[in-house]
Amino acid sequence: MANFEEDWNALDLSKIRDRGSKKWVAMMLPEHVKMLRDYHEEIKKVPRPDLNEFDYEAIQEQIELAMKRNVDIKIKRWKDGEFLYHRGTIQWIDLTRRIIELEDPFQFFEVKLDEIVDVTILE
Structure with a gap:
């Protein structure tokens, strides 16, 4: 168990080059990608202020x-x-x-x- 902890602490995570979300886009249908983009645009919208x-x-x-x-x-x-x-x-x-x-x-x-x-x- 001690060897695992030593190996884990010695692991340099800065050397890992992950492609981020790019690796998942290839597995998604274009319709899903469009829906996700539309969703992100929708959540950025601000509600109309209520004026009295x-x-x-x-x-x-x-x-x-x-x-x-x-x-x-x-x-x-x-x-x-x-x-x-x-x-x-x-x-x-x-x-x-x-x-x-x-x-x-x-x-x-x-x-x-x-x-x-x-x-x-x-x-």
Whole structure:
């Protein structure tokens, strides 16, 4: 028993070159690999934050103030399980289509009002 423990402690694990998960992929069907990839993408998704009445009022006040001052804002929006950030000045708000048109130094883009979860004025 003592020889086994001595041999085990003397074993240098840094010399073992294992292929990791690559060795198992060859035995898996392509459908299984796709399902695993989809699963990993799904668990990375973030749930939509629950906003209450006060949060919506704060967002509205920040947007109105940014329009009056014509300053840059940072908009945080939630779409398909992830947060996206946009920065620019508000050019137009279309309430019939429920979008805000922003301009950054490179382009114009539209942000849906329903996707906005936070607005910060950058001064």
